[in-house]
Amino acid sequence: MKDFAGKVAFITGGASGAGLGQAKVFSEAGCKVVIADVRQDHLDEAITYFKSKNADVHAIKLDVTDRKAYTAAADEVEKIYGSPPQLLFNTAGVNAFGPAEASTFEDYDWIISVDLGGVINGMVTFIPRMIKAGKGGHVATVSSMSGFMASSNCTPYSAAKAAVVSLMECYYNALKPYGIGVSCLCPVGIKSNIGESSYTRPKELENTGYNTNEKTVEFMRKHYSYGIDPIDLAHIFKEGIENDVLFVLPYPDPEKVLRDNFKRIINYTTPEGMKRQEKLDLKRRRAMAKQPNPMMEGAAEAGWGKARQDLTWITKEHR
Numbered sequence: 001m002k003d004f005a006g007k008v009a010f011i012t013g014g015a016s017g018a019g020l021g022q023a024k025v026f027s028e029a030g031c032k033v034v035i036a037d038v039r040q041d042h043l044d045e046a047i048t049y050f051k052s053k054n055a056d057v058h059a060i061k062l063d064v065t066d067r068k069a070y071t072a073a074a075d076e077v078e079k080i081y082g083s084p085p086q087l088l089f090n091t092a093g094v095n096a097f098g099p100a101e102a103s104t105f106e107d108y109d110w111i112i113s114v115d116l117g118g119v120i121n122g123m124v125t126f127i128p129r130m131i132k133a134g135k136g137g138h139v140a141t142v143s144s145m146s147g148f149m150a151s152s153n154c155t156p157y158s159a160a161k162a163a164v165v166s167l168m169e170c171y172y173n174a175l176k177p178y179g180i181g182v183s184c185l186c187p188v189g190i191k192s193n194i195g196e197s198s199y200t201r202p203k204e205l206e207n208t209g210y211n212t213n214e215k216t217v218e219f220m221r222k223h224y225s226y227g228i229d230p231i232d233l234a235h236i237f238k239e240g241i242e243n244d245v246l247f248v249l250p251y252p253d254p255e256k257v258l259r260d261n262f263k264r265i266i267n268y269t270t271p272e273g274m275k276r277q278e279k280l281d282l283k284r285r286r287a288m289a290k291q292p293n294p295m296m297e298g299a300a301e302a303g304w305g306k307a308r309q310d311l312t313w314i315t316k317e318h319r
């Protein structure tokens, strides 16, 4: 898709971080934008901003895990704009950190229901409507580099994001005949509010195995402040959408990033490769230990990435 003027863009998680960056950039490109988000305070702040710009932006309070509410949101878009969106951004996401072996069912249920389930709900709700409308369009989904690189201190997140990468490749091929493109953004660090994810965690899923409290949230606010600016990221995503690129990696040399990354998977396929990878991991850990990393300052003091204290099966160093 190259011409955005007059197109309807529906953006989940559109009231903060990467989603808000997309709302700003695609609104400036001429889209009528719908921002759908579970946080009313984020929606209110975003709408105040867009009103001051006289932009055609409509807010819907939506929890992407709620399928009935998703259908109602899709109906609302059609009622207001007379058409389903031509641009669907599956951007809403949450994260939590702790050792894999500390993860509870609720950690999985919450993170997977938003980060994978939310994308599935977006696709199942909107794709039939987009096909029926016959106007073509583009699906733009935010995964993460975690979708390619498993990280054992955010296991449910890595699993959900890897599934999203696979899901988008499936839809990329399936939707071509309908003139609907698919792009999947895989960033690393975004300047955003994702460190506050625990604020939107449902009560019935609050049982976590991770050490999550105001100190860890405070650490993450600082940690993510070093990330890429959401407006810059949205421009990179826009270029990927314009060029119909499936995996949009916001790095100067995306091919090299993925080639290096897939070396790891290849190494994991033979006993010799396993040894090679062990050496590489050790070398990487030593190099990282030598380099001061401002993004990780205060992590240990905050107890970030640790397990809950009472999980006695976890080694002391990890709780």
Ligand SMILES: NC(=O)c1ccc[n+]([C@@H]2O[C@H](COP(=O)([O-])OP(=O)(O)OC[C@H]3O[C@@H](n4cnc5c(N)ncnc54)[C@H](O)[C@@H]3O)[C@@H](O)[C@H]2O)c1
Pocket (backbone or CB within 6 Å): 012, 013, 014, 015, 016, 017, 018, 019, 036, 037, 038, 039, 042, 062, 063, 064, 065, 091, 092, 093, 094, 095, 114, 118, 142, 143, 144, 145, 186, 187, 188, 189, 190, 191, 192, 193, 194, 195, 196, 197, 200, 224, 227
């Ligand atoms: N921040 C990073 O470093 C980073 C890196 C890679 C990928 N990502 C991905 O980028 C996307 C956007 O995250 P962000 O970093 O901009 O965070 P953010 O918290 O600033 O924005 C996410 C928005 O999604 C909303 N949201 C959360 N749960 C929701 C739900 N159930 N229904 C509807 N809305 C919900 C939040 O209220 C928030 O406004 C996510 O998919 C995230 O996984 C983030």
